[in-house]
Amino acid sequence: MYGLTRGTITLLGAAVAGLLVWLATQVAEGSNGGYWGVYGLIAAAGLVMALSQILGGWTKWGWPRLSVNVFLIGFIPVLVAAGWVLLATQPEANWFRDHVRGWSNDIGIQGLVADLGEVVPVLAFGIGLVFGFTFDTSGPRTYDRSGRRREVAAAPRDSAPPPEDRATAREEREAALDDETTRERDLERERDRERIRTD
Numbered sequence: 457m458y459g460l461t462r463g464t465i466t467l468l469g470a471a472v473a474g475l476l477v478w479l480a481t482q483v484a485e486g487s488n489g490g491y492w493g494v495y496g497l498i499a500a501a502g503l504v505m506a507l508s509q510i511l512g513g514w515t516k517w518g519w520p521r522l523s524v525n526v527f528l529i530g531f532i533p534v535l536v537a538a539g540w541v542l543l544a545t546q547p548e549a550n551w552f553r554d555h556v557r558g559w560s561n562d563i564g565i566q567g568l569v570a571d572l573g574e575v576v577p578v579l580a581f582g583i584g585l586v587f588g589f590t591f592d593t594s595g596p597r598t599y600d601r602s603g604r605r606r607e608v609a610a611a612p613r614d615s616a617p618p619p620e621d622r623a624t625a626r627e628e629r630e631a632a633l634d635d636e637t638t639r640e641r642d643l644e645r646e647r648d649r650e651r652i653r654t655d
Contacts, residue, residue: 462509469508473501480577488548495542498577499584506588520591527590534586538579545573 480497484490510520544560546553560566572579 465508465511469504469511472508473504476501476504486547488546488550491547495576495580498580499587502581502584502586503588504584506585507591510588510591510593520593523590523592526592531586531590535583538583541569541572541579542576544569545576 476497480494480501483493483497485494507520540556540560543552544556557566557569560569
């Protein structure tokens with residue numbers, strides 16, 4: 457059931473992302489407003505694809521929440537790098553485009569920026585996708601009888617191991633046989649000691 461749900465939601469996410477990409481083709485990008493409209497729609501398509509995995513139960517079926525560490529360590533560098541290229545490749549001159557191009561020239565990355573400018577749609581999609589990856593779920597909320605939210609307690613240290621760490625039936629039988637053999641050996645030794653004492 458889980459695979460079917462995730463597959464269906466992934467398909468729906470891909471359909472919505474495809475619709476957003478198609479809408480982006482309907483916008484003229486000759487002006488800066490059209491340019492940002494096109495690449496905003498493509499970034500939204502990437503976001504939809506990432507969120508479809510959360511909504512499909514990829515994580516723990518709870519409400520999505522922003523992971524600050526992933527946002528700061530994963531998303532912000534992607535936004536800066538890809539956003540730099542997006543700003544530099546705007547069709548009309550403005551303060552941002554002119555300064556980013558000037559700074560790129562000053563630090564010797566103008567050629568790299570120009571090369572990446574050929575794949576701006578991929579960069580926009582990547583920004584949306586990585587932003588979507590900053591969301592996670594903490595599992596479904598549970599409530600007690602009074603309606604208050606109950607926190608899931610951490611498992612105590614002496615609790616049973618998770619199913620994948622438990623012994624198989626064969627391992628349990630072998631362990632029981634070993635215990636029985638050990639007990640029989642101990643009983644035999646005890647009998648030998650008793651015989652020696654009585655002799």
